[in-house]
Amino acid sequence: MDGIDGRVPPSAPEITTGQANRVWSVEGPTPYILKHYGDPSRAANEAAALRLLARHRAPAPQLLAASSDSSTLPWTAQAALHAKPVPIDRFLADLAEPLASIHRIPGTHFGRLAGAQKHRSWTGYLHDRLRTYAVAAPALRAVARRLHQEVEASIDAIQPALLHHDLQPGHLLREPAGSQMLIDWELATFGDHRSDLARLAVRLDLDDPTQMLALVSRPDAAAEDRLHLYWRIHLLADAALSTDRAVRERAVGRLLASSVT
Known part of the structure; x- marks a missing residue:
């Protein structure tokens, strides 16, 4: 999605709860959850899973964007949930x-x-x-x-x-x-x-x-x-x-x- 590049906006609050990744809530025209991964394979796996789940209209977050450059920190951007x-x-x-x-x-x-x-x-x-x-x-x-x-x-x-x-x-x-x-x-x-x-x-x-x-x-x-x-x-x-x-x-x-x- 345009405008999402994996970087953390200065105003985004961190909402990390686990140990392996860091997570932020990003406001904007399209609010989203930005997730940085310590393990690139986990980032690739979650992105693949969310794409598959979307095709089956399964109960999971919408994937908005994901890292594609192996030289950068792996990340995904997922639609914010009101849940x-x-x-x-x-x-x-x-x-x-x-x-x-x-x-x-x-x-x-x-x-x-x-x-x-x-x-x-x-x-x-x-x-x-x-x-x-x-x-x-x-x-x-x-x-x-x-x-x-x-x-x-x-x-x-x-x-x-x-x-x-x-x-x-x-x-x-x-x-x-x-x-x-x-x-x-x-x-x-x-x-x-x-x-x-x-x-x-x-x-x-x-x-x-x-x-x-x-x-x-x-x-x-x-x-x-x-x-x-x-x-x-x-x-x-x-x-x-x-x-x-x-x-x-x-x-x-x-x-x-x-x-x-």
Whole structure:
């Protein structure tokens, strides 16, 4: 869009809430949210996800512009929303419908939409992630090895669907008209929709991830086992990669407890 170049206007207030990116609210004829990324691949992935979501008229922010020059700081500009986070006591109930609409969007491969390796199979994607976690956390290589074995034994033909892959309170907004919208798509992935539910169970710090099956209209016979497997993979991701020590320690504790049971 004309006039949006990724630079922060002097009068724009910063509204950053996370650790990986910086975010500003920019006023003007077309108000927008300007997001600067620490990781170029995340910027490319969010831009690709928002373009895909727009084609499917899915509940997500409109992408106004994005960086195209690799020599500059990666950024996106997204339409400002007149919406507020859904209260925590309404989060799961309000999430079900928009999440179902997202999971109906088919993928062309497995893995991130852009800025990362694309995989021909869901199994290949999971093995790749597990190798990354094992390198980052050598003390957990035995856990990663067991998960590799479970992935190989339990995954069959999965059709890729769009996943948000960072579901948590604060990422679901409600507009004044009452409709819900999901934000923060930089980790969007094509894969098994149950992986979204497992990651959400980790973010909600649940002891039992199968509670998330309430968000699925017709869970199949393998859903519970797969959900437990993906839950442990996401726990391993937190244990290996989180920058928050408390998150790492909590994930390790849950991993060890789950291996005992």
